[in-house]
Amino acid sequence: WLPLREPAAEEAVRSFLEAVRAGDVGAALALAGESDGSERFLVAEALDDRWEVVQVAQVAYTETPRGATAEVYAEIEAHDGTRLGHRYRVGLEGGDPVVRNALARTEHIPEGFGHLELNGYSADPGEESHVLLLPGVYELYESQPATLDLGVYPVLVLGDQFIELGGEHATTWLPQPWPQLSEEGRRALDEALRARLDACAERAPADGCPFAPPPGDERIDIPADATWEITAYPQVTAAYMYLPGSTERSFELFTTEPGSVEVEAVIVEEDGGERRTRLNCGISPDGVHAEFDMAGGVTLTPGSTAAEHCGSMVEVE
Incomplete structure (x- = not known):
């Protein structure tokens, strides 16, 4: 027996990821339940669609007097074959599902770079020491002069995980340049x-x-x-x-x-x-x-x- 449609939590995570990949930031943020940090990069101009959703599956479900919560495992793949997985927590407390840990939250350390540049989009995070990011591929500091080598490479981001394209190990922080x-x-x-x-x-x-x-x-x-x-x-x-x-x-x-x-x-x-x-x-x-x-x-x-x-x-x- 197969259900007529995927569970609501899976549908919410899949819709969130597909909205990000399509550049529909408004639709993606409507499903996200996190906003603790600078939102300067939650814009379509900072996104790169060279990745695919390869897996979305509900792996856990719990009920409490306050409502139900599901865990959904998702995996995406960058254009070079690099993969990254993450477990999302989806709240089902009546109404529309909310993906609680939908956004990456990375510390911004200026170190002489008063701005952060991702996929050619540059912004100053302002007073916030943390930056929120949507899933996907990010090229760091593409517009730096040819006189410098920043030692940073494109990364794939999903949830709180970051991995350099072609890398073997994920981290919980965005690589920082050291020219x-x-x-x-x-x-x-x-x-x-x-x-x-x-x-x-x-x-x-x-x-x-x-x-x-x-x-x-x-x-x-x-x-x-x-x-x-x-x-x-x-x-x-x-x-x-x-x-x-x-x-x-x-x-x-x-x-x-x-x-x-x-x-x-x-x-x-x-x-x-x-x-x-x-x-x-x-x-x-x-x-x-x-x-x-x-x-x-x-x-x-x-x-x-x-x-x-x-x-x-x-x-x-």
């Missing part, structure tokens, strides 16, 4: 650093430039018209840092191989005599901050720990 420089980003950083050092060499001594004698060394006199010649550009690596209030993608530079500059200088001897010589100064741009904008540009600014003078100077033989 690294792409190959293009490393090239852009290298070009920006060379341009900055070239500009410093042309106007040295200048604020924010490390072309100056070590402080307190009164023996070294560098004429104002002296030419600073860069003999080797430094090699650097960059580590992501979160600057509160910043809308840029900020990195701090660390030297992997120092550079060097040379300059004609005058050395004052102990007896008061002077002699002209050529000095070498090491360049280590530690503490300089690099900010990557959405257009792929790089802006370098000296941080509070960046050097403003040579660490040491030696004579060139």
Whole structure:
């Protein structure tokens, strides 16, 4: 014997999932009974329909003096074959069924990303620390510049479960970006650093430039018209840092191989005599901050720990 129609709880879950996949957010939310968090992404523009409903089955049913509750297992499959399952709780306390745990609820951690971008749709969750999501496939931060690799991949979402496409294990949180420089980003950083050092060499001594004698060394006199010649550009690596209030993608530079500059200088001897010589100064741009904008540009600014003078100077033989 088979019933003429599927149980009301199954029908509610199936209708909810099919409404989401069709982009009918209003119909989906009419069946959902949860609204604790930012609702900025409960819109059709944030959805991607590249998934299918593959299973819906009632697996439990209980009755209490307050009414009946059913548990419905649902499973969906993304376009690449990744599957994800979840047990929904459906309230049947008279009237229309309500899918109580219909929406995903994930913590939003800005970490320098003042907005969250899903499937090309971007929004600021506002004061809410949690974001509500409908089931489906989500591409994260597609519009980020080619200079950055965020280390996040598309995810399949169902209930409180998140799994990266092609992944083997689900989690209960949305992957958070932690940017690294792409190959293009490393090239852009290298070009920006060379341009900055070239500009410093042309106007040295200048604020924010490390072309100056070590402080307190009164023996070294560098004429104002002296030419600073860069003999080797430094090699650097960059580590992501979160600057509160910043809308840029900020990195701090660390030297992997120092550079060097040379300059004609005058050395004052102990007896008061002077002699002209050529000095070498090491360049280590530690503490300089690099900010990557959405257009792929790089802006370098000296941080509070960046050097403003040579660490040491030696004579060139």
